[in-house]
Amino acid sequence: MSGLLSKASAIFITYPVYTFVLGTLVYALVVKILLGKSRYLKRNPRNLPLPPGPKGYPIIGNLFDVPKDKPWVGYSEWTKTYGDMIYFEVLGQPFIVLNSLQRTIDLFDKRSSNYSDRMRMPMVLELMDWDYNMAMLPYGQWWRRHRRAFTEHFHHNIVWKYQPTQLRETRAFLHRLLTTPENFMHHIRHTFAATIMSVAYGITIKDTEDPYISNAEEALMGLAEAGIPGSFLVDLMPWLKYIPAWFPGAGFQRKAAHWRKVNADVAQKPFKFAEEELQKGTAVPSLSSTLIERLPDKSDPYYAEERKIAQDTAAVAYVGGADTTVSTVQSFFLAMALYPDVQKRAQAELDAVVGRGRLPEFSDRDAMPYVNALVKESVRWNQVIPLAVGHMATEDDEYDGYFIPRGTVVMGNGWAILHDPEVFEDPMEFRPERYLKDGQLDPDARNPDCAAFGYGRRKCPGRHMSDNALYSIVASVLSVYDITPPRDESGKMVQLKAEFTSGLLSYPAPFECVIKPRSPEAEALIRDCVE
Numbered sequence: 001m002s003g004l005l006s007k008a009s010a011i012f013i014t015y016p017v018y019t020f021v022l023g024t025l026v027y028a029l030v031v032k033i034l035l036g037k038s039r040y041l042k043r044n045p046r047n048l049p050l051p052p053g054p055k056g057y058p059i060i061g062n063l064f065d066v067p068k069d070k071p072w073v074g075y076s077e078w079t080k081t082y083g084d085m086i087y088f089e090v091l092g093q094p095f096i097v098l099n100s101l102q103r104t105i106d107l108f109d110k111r112s113s114n115y116s117d118r119m120r121m122p123m124v125l126e127l128m129d130w131d132y133n134m135a136m137l138p139y140g141q142w143w144r145r146h147r148r149a150f151t152e153h154f155h156h157n158i159v160w161k162y163q164p165t166q167l168r169e170t171r172a173f174l175h176r177l178l179t180t181p182e183n184f185m186h187h188i189r190h191t192f193a194a195t196i197m198s199v200a201y202g203i204t205i206k207d208t209e210d211p212y213i214s215n216a217e218e219a220l221m222g223l224a225e226a227g228i229p230g231s232f233l234v235d236l237m238p239w240l241k242y243i244p245a246w247f248p249g250a251g252f253q254r255k256a257a258h259w260r261k262v263n264a265d266v267a268q269k270p271f272k273f274a275e276e277e278l279q280k281g282t283a284v285p286s287l288s289s290t291l292i293e294r295l296p297d298k299s300d301p302y303y304a305e306e307r308k309i310a311q312d313t314a315a316v317a318y319v320g321g322a323d324t325t326v327s328t329v330q331s332f333f334l335a336m337a338l339y340p341d342v343q344k345r346a347q348a349e350l351d352a353v354v355g356r357g358r359l360p361e362f363s364d365r366d367a368m369p370y371v372n373a374l375v376k377e378s379v380r381w382n383q384v385i386p387l388a389v390g391h392m393a394t395e396d397d398e399y400d401g402y403f404i405p406r407g408t409v410v411m412g413n414g415w416a417i418l419h420d421p422e423v424f425e426d427p428m429e430f431r432p433e434r435y436l437k438d439g440q441l442d443p444d445a446r447n448p449d450c451a452a453f454g455y456g457r458r459k460c461p462g463r464h465m466s467d468n469a470l471y472s473i474v475a476s477v478l479s480v481y482d483i484t485p486p487r488d489e490s491g492k493m494v495q496l497k498a499e500f501t502s503g504l505l506s507y508p509a510p511f512e513c514v515i516k517p518r519s520p521e522a523e524a525l526i527r528d529c530v531e
């Protein structure tokens with residue numbers, strides 16, 4: 001009875017509450033959209049048109065036009081109708097997609113001071129505490145200090161420092177492939193997690209169920225859920241963040257509270273460990289130990305801020321670096337199983353330069369143009385973040401006869417740029433030859449780096465470290481292993497398909513392949529290479 005009563009009173013109480021909340025939401029949305037439109041009129045005195053794009057509906061805009069599955073392919077198709085710069089709105093939020101390299105250079109490079117901000121994402125940044133990830137920070141002094149700290153440790157003249165760790169972890173990877181080749185997807189993930197935890201904190205992770213890694217993966221899953229703008233209503237109406245967790249309909253607050261705790265663990269726990277090891281005098285040299293040793297004295301008024309920047313710098317190395325490079329390496333394995341001729345040609349080059357009596361080193365790299373071209377093609381073929389991360393326009397702008405309102409989220413469609421058939425013949429094919437001329441790397445061939453790692457001032461600062469990681473894996477794996485498609489029960493080779501997932505990050509869809517040592521000598525090399 002009391003249960004029934006409480007149910008009745010709950011309905012009685014919550015019905016008006018829901019009506020009120022829903023009414024307020026719709027009202028606020030309509031006001032926001034109408035205000036936004038009329039403001040454009042005042043701010044656009046020359047009455048320039050917005051860039052072309054699909055016609056939308058009142059209030060919802062182009063909500064139903066936006067391609068849901070692999071939007072980068074859909075946006076690329078839109079070029080045929082609207083050209084290489086496309087404008088659309090979703091619930092009052094303006095977006096522009098740039099489908100050509102020239103457009104990205106014009107806006108992200110030449111006008112970088114206006115196109116380097118990020119969209120405000122209250123759910124991720126303010127409620128889930130992803131503010132340690134500089135990729136999400138608004139453009140400004142605080143981001144600049146993070147970026148400077150990060151770049152100092154990852155620019156192209158310094159990443160050689162991490163090569164011994166990268167080679168060590170690559171060799172451990174070769175060894176794991178020998179014992180459990182069927183788990184290659186897991187081994188790839190483990191290799192990057194181990195490399196980055198070692199570089200960032202001097203921590204050696206466990207082979208399975210490492211608490212640092214499971215925390216970071218949970219945090220990244222939260223980001224995948226909340227990181228697409230508009231996944232939560234609070235992104236469209238930031239004032240909702242003040243609604244308490246107990247309020248009916250405030251489920252997002254409870255989710256945010258959980259992810260906040262996970263994020264605190266990801267950012268703080270390993271850094272604390274590094275601090276404690278330093279105090280005990282047992283620290284393994286790492287990015288964190290260097291950063292901690294350079295912190296000002298605890299009595300310094302800037303100590304807390306500097307410590308936070310140091311902690312964030314180490315944490316972002318993992319969350320920014322692990323998944324991205326993992327996806328590229330998974331694509332490389334798929335490509336090798338699909339393109340046996342490419343694999344053979346790379347192996348022939350490795351045999352000629354490195355020989356069969358040792359494993360490749362970084363010093364071999366310059367002598368192997370084909371292997372370098374293969375690394376480039378792995379980055380291009382299936383881009384990990386095809387639309388990069390949206391850059392937001394800080395101020396109204398006029399460009400090429402069009403008006404671009406401030407607050408517009410501008411996305412470079414790297415997929416369109418790196419699959420343009422005018423530039424990359426048969427773009428869906430995996431062809432390292434496209435970067436070569438007379439047997440050497442062709443300086444005139446379009447380098448996938450122009451779009452795969454983002455643009456302008458926000459371009460990925462981890463790309464040099466990632467390039468080394470990719471070389472180390474590609475060269476080492478191909479020097480000792482053959483990768484082939486699996487066979488069915490009748491012994492026939494299974495026809496693999498190049499399929500990739502949608503989302504903020506794109507991965508190859510799960511696939512199987514056979515990974516076998518190239519010869520008994522190769523197997524002996526693998527067994528001997530682990531310390």
Ligand code: HEM
Binds near residue numbers: 390
């Ligand atoms: C194949 C590997 C990788 C790819 C494809 C990739 C791609 C990207 C892209 C597309 C962006 C957004 C750029 C933009 O906003 O225009 C980005 C940002 C970023 N990446 Fe990477 N990345 C990779 C590896 C790494 C690694 C290894 C690290 C760290 C060691 C890293 C750290 C970062 C950071 C810190 C940012 C934020 C930059 C900012 O907002 O200022 N990335 N990356």
